[in-house]
Every structure is written in C-alpha cells, then in structure tokens.
Amino acid sequence: MRGLLILILAQLMVGCSTHHIPPSLRPSSTSLPTMKELVIDRIGPIVQDHLQSTVREAHDTITASHQTVDTGPARYKQRAIVDTLKDPWAGMRNLERRGLLATELAATTPLDLPSLLDRLTAGMDWPSPPVIPLPIPSGSNRHDSIAFILKAFHQAALHRELALAGLSDQERAFLFDHGRTLVESYTPQISLLSDVTMPQILANTRFAELLHARVKYEHLLAAGQILAQLTTTRWLEELAEAFPDSVPPAQIPSGISGEIRLVQNTPEGLIVIGGPGPNSYELEEPVALILDLGGDDSYRGVIGASHNIRYGNALVIDLAGNDHYAGAPLGLATGRLGVGLLFDRSGDDSYQLSPGSGGAGFGGLGILVDAQGNDQYHGNRLTQGAAIGGLGLLIDTAGNDHYTSHGFALGFGGPLGLGAVIDVEGNDQYQCGEAIPSAYNTHEVPEAKPGDPEFQYDCFGLGTGAGSRVLTTHPQWFTQSLAGGIGLLVDLKGRDRYHSANFSQGMGYFFGAGVLLDLDGEDDYQAARYGHGASAHYGIALFIDRQGDDQYGSTGPYYNGGVAWDHGVSLTIDAGIGHDVYMFDRTTGLGKADYTGWAVFVDEGGRDAYRVKSGFGEVSERSLAGFIDLASDDQYTVLSPSPTFHPINNTSLSHGPGSLFLDR
Template identity: 40%
Template sequence: MAEALSAVGFSKADLGFRPKGYWSRFPDPQTVPHKLHFFDSLFAEPLRTYDFTSVMAQAVRDLLSVEKLEAETESLFKLTYFLGIEHKVGGFRGYSANLDPQPAAEAPLLAAVAKVYEAAGSQMRLMVFGKRADWPDPEAEITKQLQGVDPQLEKALATLLLNLVDAYSWRQLALRNVPADALHSVFAMRDFHGHSTDGQSYPHQVDDVTRTLDEQSLYYGAQKAVQAAHDAARALKPLVAADPAKYQTVSIRFSTPLGLVAVGGTGNDSYPDGDYAVLIDLGGDDTYLGSVGATSSLSGPFSIAVDLSGNDTYRCGDEQRLAQGAGVFGAGVLLDLAGDDTYQAKRGAQGYGLFGLGLLADYDGNDKYSLDYSGQGAAYFGIGLNLDGKGDDTYYFYGDGQGFGGPGGVGVLANVEGSDTYTAEPLAEKAGRPDYHSQMKIAVSQAQGCGAGARADGSHGHAWAGGLGVLIDLQGNDHYESGNWSLGTGYWFGTGLLYDGGGDDVYRSVYFTQASGAHFCIGALFDEGGNDQHVLYETGGAGLAFGWDFTVALLVDKGGDDSYEARMISLGCAQIRSNALLVELGGNDTYTMPPGAEGFGAATFLESYAKPSYSYGPYSLYGNSFGLLLDLGGTDRYVDKDFAAGKEQPSTRAADNTTWLRPAKDSPQYGYRSFGVGLDAETGTVPDFRLPGGP
C-alpha cells in the first residue's frame, strides 16, 4: 500500500476526507441531520473501515451460535449492542440491561399482570357499588387457565411480563416530549422504501419526532426487551426438553393493556393475527399469521415471540402490519430456536426498526426468508437486526434490506454457518423502482450492505444522512445477487459494508455495487478467502471499488483464485474526488473489462481540476482523487474483452508483475491531485487489513 501511494507522491495521510465548513457547496459536515457518530472518523481514515467492520464480525463469530446463545446470559444483548446500539446512539457501553424482575412467591403470574395494568394506568380489579365488578374479571380468567400448568412455566412467564413492564417505563419516558400528531403520523408510515433518495417529498413529522425523542431511554427499554426475550428462551428450553409430553396441551391466552399474552404447547399449533405482547410456543410445527414479534400499536410498543422448536411458518400478507421482529417506538423481538422455518411478509418485517428496534434471531435450521420491502435487517431512524446462526438459508426480497441503513438507521443481517443465498430482485419489472443508470431495466435494490440517505439539495433542502447497512456472513459458499446500490455501497453520508468470512462465493450485481458509492459516503466489501467471482452484468459498472463525488470505496479480497468482471468505470476507479481502492491479496486472479473502459486503477481527469479559479465548486480543489488496483501474489491475468463479440485478449493497460499509472506520468492530465495506480507484485504485505495485535 505504501509503495503504491508513494508512486504518485502520496502517503496514507492523503487518503480520506476532512470536510470544512468553508467549502462552498459542500454540505456542512457539522450540521448534516441524522449523520451517525462514527462517520466523520472513518471518512477521514478510510483504511480503518476494515477494523470497524471486523469488530462487528468478531462479535458475530463469538456470540451468534446455538451454544453461546444457550449458555451465555448476555450473548444476545451483546450482539444487539455491538451490531446496533453502539453505532446508533451514544451513552451505552454494553454492560447489562439491568433486569431485576422479582416475581412474587405466590401467584406470580397474577401479580405480574397486575403490574402490567398499573404501568398502563389501568386497573385489573374493578369495583362498583362497593364490591367487585362481575365482569370483566381478568383474575378469574387467568386463574382458570393456569390450572394444571407447571409452576416453573408460570414463573418464567411472570418474569417476562415484569421485565416488559420495566422496558415499557423507559419507552414512556422516551416519548414524554414527542408531539402526539407527529407520533401517530410516523407510526403509520409504511412506505419509506417509496421515498426518493433525491428528496421530492418531505415528511416533516420525522424531524418533529427527532427533535423531541429521548433516544437513550428508548433504546434502554429496547435492550431490556431483548434481554427479557433471551432470558425467557433460556429458562424455557431446558424445562420443556426434560419432559416434552408434560407440555403437550398447554394453552394460555388472555388480554392485557399492553397486548395479548399467549402460550402454546409442544403440538402443531396455529396462531391467528393479533396484537401480541407475548407469544410463546413450546414446540411443534407451528403456523403464525399476521403480526408476530412486532409492535402492533402505539399502546402496544413491545412484542416478544419465542418458538422453541419445530419447522414453523410465519406469514403476514398485510402491508400495513409489522411482523416477524419489527419495532416502531418500541421493540419487536422474535426468537426461533430450532427447525427449518419459513418467513413471509410484505413490509417492515424480519428485523426492521423505525425509531425503535426490531430483532429476528433464528438459531438453527435451513430457513427461507421472503419479503417485499424494508426488512431482513433494515432500519430508518432505528435499528433492524436479522441474525441467523446455522443452516443453509435463502433470503429473497425486492429492496431496502438484507443489511440496509436508511436515513439515521442501522440495519444488519448476520449469518454464521451454511452456504446461503441472498437475492435482492434485480429486475425492475418485478421489484419496481427502475434506475436510469441501467436503462430503467434494473431495480434500485439498496441491499446487502447499503447505507443510503435522502438528499434534498436539489429540492426542499431537508437532507437526511444515510445510516449504516451491514451484511456479515462468516462461513459457506454463498451466492449474492442484486441490482443497483448494493453489496457494500453508500449514498449521501451513508455507510454500506459487506463482510464474508470465507468460502467460494459468487457476487452478481449491476451498477453502484460491490464497494461503491456516490456523494460523501463509504462503501466497502471484505472477503476473507476462497475462490470468488465478482461479476457486474447488464450495464455493469460503477463497482468493484468505484467512487463518485467524495466517496470512499474499498474492496479487499484475501486469498483464493478470484475473478472480476465489469463493463465500465470499475476495478479501482475514482471519479469526482473519490478514493477507490481494490486490494487483492494472494491467488491467481483474473480482471476483465472492455478495451478502453476506465478502471484497472484509475482516476478520471476533469477539466475543472486544471482551473484553480473555478468559482462554484471549489471544494473539489481540496480533495484528492485516488484510484488503486493492488494485487499481491499469484499469476494474474488482465483481460480486454469485447462482450458483444465474445472476444478477448490480454490487456495492453495492465499486466502481471508490473506497475502503471492512469493518467500516465507523461500525460498532460497527470497531477491535479488526481492519481490512478495499478501495482501487481509477487510479494508484499498490507498490514492495514489485519486487526491491531492480530496475526
């Protein structure tokens, strides 16, 4: 890396951007709304993006397994912290959710339900004419349903309800200053995926909420809900495993002011749609309809669902119903501990947050996830987490998910074991949202590690910074398919990251993809090993380490015999003052582009760079363009290919064991703080892509 930089007189200190308030026409970096706190530091030190991403990957490696989730009390809490809370909101350091439920020794569930009524400002026991009302009588109803129920099960359920009361108190505190009309308007929003990233519309209620919401209290309550769900799962699983037949016919269902409470036995059960605060199933092949583990209303902000085992089906066909791990002004948590499960929903599901936290954690099994928009680890102004521990899993949806951070959001999809398939429907005729970059044929995916904001510099001026979108897959031979804006891509102060821990992987996408971005953002893709294929098809370009307009783009692939294929402006290509670095460490690799296509380590020259008196965009004079293709080790091929004719030949622009500059040093376009470098060498090291103190 140092050698490549020194070839044009640069050092690592020349990478990245440190915007100043006096840069004309550059959005003031100190006042960009919803910008996440880490962004400026990574924007200034882009090589640290690997460290930043690796910490999250290490948390997944250490904590997201059946063994760890069952054995360690705070494993899920810590995952929620390291993947979401830490990057979204300050004030926490991941110590504990501080639960202290203290269930009553006698009739613990009745006592806990009484606490729920009290917290909601209601009464469980109603009096009229100096005596108990004949009806409703929740005490009698619950007492009847508890006949013959294992006291340990009753205690676990009581403990869960008491913990939810604790979480609810903090959520109420969080909303104390939020205007009611703004609260109701934002809660009803289900169409963020339809809002243009260019800012044609302005839902002002979002800013009204932002100015008045107490985020620390909201996410303290959310962390308590996550810990409460995990504690319940850890308590119930060994209880049922010791004697499954004992719990075969368990059936509990009653209402509370915060939502329904239901418990099903070890048989094959079916649960209708409902506003569940708690839904526990002790085993069997079950069917869940509608809203499960998701905020159902402003008066029912928390929902916890736990399924201990079985091949289950979760299905929600209502576009207006949140489902399967979704939180809005609260938290929705769905834990499925075992079985080959199927998840189907429309919008706002499978790990989705909007001013709240949504978590879907599936511990084990070969699972199938399908969705239209907004989920599978997606958030706008909130946190959405989709965590899968083990199995060969399939993810399919249209857009805004699979690790998507919309404005002010943190969305993460993390998967540990198995050969998995991730698909964001690329065809606009199916998914909608056609992109003009691809002749309106390819969809705007915003998926698989994408952080995207909503710019409004060409309209009403209420721009919102993008969030953090992350996809982490640690093991297996995985297949990634998407359209545009995907696979480690940023937009408008957003950060998109993809981390693959190894395996022979296939990455197929089209435009602004695979370590890319536009307009003041960060996009990175890290692959730790395997024989990988990186393919840009159709109008395939603006990818494989591409930056447009003050973008940091970083693609690092370690080991293996890898192949890269693009149609235009790719493979370490920097445009409009960007840093675009493709680093390939080891293996016999192949790079393919059409003859004359900009890339292979290039920085595109603009006439304005040569005009210091250029009046209306002088911030371009303060930034450096740097495009890099660095390949260390192996026997590599650089190919010029005519894709229409199907003919190829060795490239005349790049070759194994050589160094090249683009623009060339003897070109009149050379200089002007705009440099492209290609360096292919037999040996060398890049310590920047090892964690400090690591091997």
C-alpha cells in the same frame, strides 16, 4: 399516569451502573471467542505504503476537502461515517472491527442476545442504556416463570415510556404512522418538487427531527435487552415442565387453534403459551407474547411487532417445528417506537415478509432471530435487517438459508438507521432486486421494458447505507436532505451466492455506509451497477471477502469492485490466497474513482483472472483510485475497443495523477 411511570422508573434506576450492560448481562470472558485479526490491520499498512509513495497528494487533497463535512447540507450524519470521510483507513478499520465484534457474539453458543444488541449499536451515537438485569428463574416453577414474563414486559414498558417521554400524544401518533409512509414511499433521492413530494420531504424531516431530538434511544435499547432475556436458553429448555396442562377451549381467544397451555391478559397485551403440537395464530387484539413449545405452526397478521402506539412491545418465541410465518405489512419482527422481536429456536422455517418486516425498525427496534434449520426468507421492500430511524436486525445462526427481497433490504440502513443481517453458517443464497425499476432506464434505455436484457432494477441492499437526498437548486429544499445510516451484511462461513441489482453488496449512498463481510468459503458475487464496494455522494463502502476461491460478475454497465463517485470513499478487499475470477466484461471498475472519489481495490494473493471494460486504477476529476494485487501471477484482460493501458504482472503503472496500478 405517564409522569408517574417515569418517576417510578427513575427511582428504580438510582444507583444503577451507567455502563452499557451490567456484568450480569454480559457473557463470561471464557464464552467469547477471540476476535479474528482485522484484514485491514494486516493488509492496510502495506497498501498505504504503496499509495503514500505514488498518490499521496490526491489522498491529502480529498481528505482535506472532507474535514468540513460536518457542516454539509445533509442532516443527522452518523459519527462513524463522518470519521471515515475524514480518515478513510482509520474509519474503515473501525467499521470492520464493529462488524467482527458483533459477529463474534452472534456465533457464541448459547446466543447472548442482550449483549449482542449492546455491541451492535455501540457506534450509533446512542447513550449507554441503563439496564437493570432481571433474575432468570431456575427450575420449572410455573409461578416463577409467569412472574419473570410479567416483570420483563413491565420493565420494558417503563423503559419505553422513558424513551418517549419527550413526545406529545400527537407526535407519538405521527411517528408511528409515518413509519408506514416511509415503508411505502422511501426513496434515496427526490429530484422533482411537486405537490406530492414537497409534503413528503417535510414529513420525513419532521420524523427525523423528532427521533433525533426527542426520543431517548438508550431506553428503547434497554427495553429490547430486557425482552431479549426471555430468549435465555436455560429457561426455555425447562419451560414445558412449568406448563404441562391445557387450558379449556372456551378460554382460547378467537384466531388461535391447537393446544394452548396459558392465556393471560396483561396491561401490555395478551400472553399465550402454545403446546408442543401444531398451532395457528392470527389475532387482531394486541399480543405481548406468544411462546410456542413446538410443532409445525402457522403465524399470520401482526407477529412479534408493535401493534399500535399504545402497545409498542411484542415478542414471539417458537421453540421447535417447521413453521410458516406470513406477517402483515410492518407486522413481523417490526419495531415502531417500541420493540418487535421474533425468536425461532429450531426447524426449517418459511417467512413471507410483507413490506417493513422481518427484523425492521422505523423509530424502534425490530429483531428476528432464527437459531437452526434451513430457512426461506421471501421479502418485499424494507425487509430483513432494514431500518430508518432505529435498528433492524436479522440473525440466522445455522442452516443453508435462502434470502430474497425486492429492495432496501438484507442489511439496509436508511436515515438514522442501522440495518444488519448476520448469518453464522451454511451455504446461503442472497437475492435482491428484479422488482423496483431503476431511474436509469428513463435516461439510458427509454424504450426498454421489464425482461429486456438492458432493463435495470435497483436493489439498495446486501449491506447498503443510504440517505434521503433532495436534489434541487432551491436551498430551502436541499437542506431538507437526510444523511444515510449504516447497512451491514456478515456471513461467517459457507459457500454463498450473492445476486443483486443496482446499488448493492457493500454500497454507500449520500452519507450512508454499506458493509459486506464474508469470512470464509468459496463464494459467488453477481451484482449490477454500483456493486462490490461502491459509493456515491459522500457515501462509504466496505467490502471484504476474507478467504476462498471466489467468482465475481456484473451485468453492468458501470462501477463494480472498489469504485467511488462524487466524494465517495470505497475499499474492496479479497483477502487470503484464493484463486479468484473477476468477470467484469460488461462493467467498469476494479479501483476506479471520479469527481473527488477515493477508491481502492486489493487482492491479497492467489492466481487471479481479471476481465473488465476499463478501470484498474482509473481516475478523473481530482480523485484517487488504486488497484493492487499483492501476490502471484495473474491474468489481465482490458476489453476497451482501443485500450491504451496494458496491465501485466510485476508492474506498477498509472493512468495519471491520483492513479495507481500495482501487481507485485
């Protein structure tokens, strides 16, 4: 049967376009906004000229040492990350451009989710998805609507089968099950080899090897694009007329309450259409589609998520109402070798996100889209736009939203993963941390306890990419290390608040890339160690705030605001003419690099105030660090006990080779 399905789809695809999406799936050119000018295009040449005249030798030495990173110990490095290590300015420009291109489609009304998926994954080294667009039914014909649903799930199933055709049944089961293991045990670094960690390392490597060599992600993406057509606005607006009548109560499956308009079993799972009043859903059987027409609804259990290795594609669409979602672990908008998609069109909604949910992908595509309302997202670890081996995406297009998470969340890309959060508008709050104790506690404050001011937590979120680093002197184990993915957080506008623990807010760790872009508003950024554009161990970090009077702070104790360690590459830019305040009394940074790091901090304009323990272009061990304020009179305070460096306005200074402090 499996071979027959592959043959059928191969025949259907003969003569198909090999472009990313056929024209019928693309938005018309008139619906696309003009891409915003890249900040790096405007500021980059000016900054590069200054660096070229002062620290060119350090730049050339670092980039020369990165020309061979392709052959380094980490497996499965992403091309965009390698390119940025080799050429920081070109690579950073590409990362900013990719973020803005995806953001434009997220802000387009109505949302064109298939095209957005294509654009977002364009840099993931996946081949072009061979998508055959489905005709969208017009009018309110019941028969046509059911046929459209069935056709979409059938085509998605065929693409999913092509994606997994190179895997045996045992390999499929391993990949599906190991997704849960990763959610429970993933850590960016393993330093101790033991009877527990060694099997874990080998299993992680096998997971990555199978995904990289045997899974055809272009077909998983095609399945996601086809299912995303079911979120088409015109069709959804007419759907209630196509299903006006209730089904008899005897036909309603156990686990559902409220009025139901359709129940139908299909080879891909159950299809349910709920009425416009309040409903509750908690089903144990595989569900392909729940489409709810309105009302304040409650969802529990497995909700728009891969059910098992047989039933990998699932979709929930809720058109209206203030809804409550409480999914099982890996059970809400989670893709595991399939597609899990949740689309909520309107209402003030609440999401209780168990580990591995809320737009999370583990060898699959997990997508959560909330179109309107003031929403609450309360997440555990690996939630809200998180991925290891696939795509995790959360899009919220309107409302004042509140996001909380334990860690590895809110735009987190692990090995072979792209995790992204895009929030289009509203005054939003982002929080990550206060749950996962940091390993730094053992070495630095062994007597500290949770709740003590010096006790540290890890976040690894809010635009963070991280690998799986095996830190050992045993070569056979060190070479099992996995390079990181890409984590992206973009907020288009609003007065936003970011609050996070260690490793966050545009952070790259071990060949991972973290990007945070805030395009408008007066924002408040509070982080801890390694925040606001920070990288370590060949990581890439990009942090850009385009405009507004912004506030920055950190609990420290080190490394905030354009900082890099051990071959990391970091760029932090506060653009525009806003009057910004950097209260880094308890930390170091503002352009600081160590151990062949490359770090640049830029503030484009405004009357700014800087307070920091140390930094301002400080370097060590063959690094490059630049602090550049391009305009206006600013206030500088260095809080070192005996500072030997005195930054002032209209001055160029240096800490030594590879260092630049410039106030124009």
